[in-house]
Amino acid sequence: MRPLSGKIANIAPSATMSIAAQAKALQAKGIDVISLSLGEPDFDTPAHITEAAIAALRSGKTHYAPGRGIPELLSAIAEKTTRENNSPCTSDQVIVTCGAKSAIHQSCEAVLNAGDEAIILDPSWVSYEPCVQIAGGKPVHVPLSDKNFQPDERLAEAITAKTRMIIVNSPSNPSGSVLERDSLKMIADLCIDHDLIAVSDEIYEKLIYSKVHHSLGAFADMSERTITVNGFSKAYAMTGWRLGYAVAPADILKQMDTFQQHTTSQATTFAMYGAVAALTGSQDCVHEMRDEFRRRRDNVLLGLSDIGLETCPADGAFYTFINVQGDDMLVTSEWLEKGRVAVTPGFAFNAPGWVRMSYAASQEQLDTAIERISALYT
Ligand SMILES: Cc1ncc(COP(=O)(O)O)c(C=O)c1O
Structure with a gap:
């Protein structure tokens, strides 16, 4: 072999x-x-999103675009994040990626050094562990309580001198559960006390039925240590468009941008025009x-x-x-x-x-x- x-x-x-x-x-x-x-x-x-991408294709938006994304989309994401996620955000804090999956992988590549530990809360989405491993990090699995699917004392106990990151996902794939405000506050406090980076995967934030969505990056002192990941696949039924994004602190965003420049270059240009219509059109x-x-x-x-x-x-x-x-x-x-x-x-x-x-x-x-x-x- x-x-x-x-x-x-x-x-x-x-x-x-x-x-x-x-x-x-x-x-x-x-x-x-x-x-x-x-x-x-x-x-x-939705048709207005597809039409916007078709119009972009017809008008020749078929060339390379700026690596982090077209300015119209960066500012639509910044406005949405400021308005809906209680997190003041400007265009220069945003990177558009080839799906949220790529934003998660880039977050790991940008933050982790070989052997750094990344805590994953179980049950967990299938790609967190591989993203950490591909970036050279060590996944550390910590179960959520199986009664209410919230973190408990086992989270603090799992933190070591090598812990660098906690990956959080609410609403959750696979469980459909939503993290309570108190749980997120507990995670935020641990990140601050132990100088950790949080990756907050909020891709299902719009599909929530009986609870309120809270963004981890909106907690006091968390904007400087949170990479908020989101995208278009789930809320706008755009899985095949491969469009996601991250809002991140400047030093981490610079790393993600460099990684993207040398791997995918950018998200697809005409698809990004569809995403502008998704965020700025009727919801x-x-x-x-x-x-x-x-x-x-x-x-x-x-x-x-x-x-x-x-x-x-x-x-x-x-x-x-x-x-x-x-x-x-x-x-x-x-x-x-x-x-x-x-x-x-x-x-x-x-x-x-x-x-x-x-x-x-x-x-x-x-x-x-x-x-x-x-x-x-x-
Ligand atoms: C929790 C979670 N995060 C991220 C993704 C990736 O989404 P995208 O299609 O934007 O790459 C998925 C897709 O299944 C998911 O369930």
Whole structure:
């Protein structure tokens, strides 16, 4: 075997993508599988956003743009962050990236040196650990309380002299839970006391149903140590556009900018014009999609509770996290093979014993999925 990078070879492929691929393979054989494994809105990108990108393409916006992003988008993001996130922000604090995923990777590359520890709160999104590892850092997993999915004393206990970063995600993928203000205050205090950088992934902030979203960067003395990550994929159904962004302190932003210059160069020029329309146009489309997700969430929660399955409070994002009280891999394969419903096992999120079901699918598909799962339990 020829020698290849051990750094990558040691990273497991994305479990969410491989389950979705298994479901697709069964579908290709003509088997009617309902795939509730991917984190992707099933809505089309709103027309005014698509039209703005088409107009940009037609008017020749097909060349390189400034590395951090077109000025119109940088200022729209700065205004949005100031207005909605209670965090005064100017254009020079913003970088537009190829998806929020790239902003998270860049944050790790910008901050971590070899062996620096980055705390990840579990259950956690599948790509945090690989982003830390690719940047040479050491992921340190700390569980949230499995009663209310908030951090507890184990977070402070996990901090060592090597800790450099805490990655926070609210609303959460996979659990759909939302961090309370007190939990974020506790995280902020720890960051200040131990001189840590926080990466606050707020990509699901607009998809929140029964709680209030608080931005970590808005807490006193946190703007100088918080990288706020956000994007367009979830709120505006723009997953394939690959557009995200980060708001970061000047020294970190400079590092991210240098990294981006030598890797992707920039986000796609004409796509950024669509993002300007997303942020500056009417937000009715976001509210309509959120209200539809809320309806589906309510139905799915009711259906799962009728089956007798316990779920984590689904306050945000578009996932229910189900406590299967057993081997999540076994349950996932049984649901796929016998029930023809694809969901993601909790092990992918460092949460064995749970499975994640996305409700970003039509109500009809969700109803059928609940019927099929119910049949497995009767
Ligand atoms: C918590 C979380 N952060 C970041 C991302 C990445 O989003 P993007 O599509 O903008 O790269 C995702 C996508 O699934 C996510 O669930």
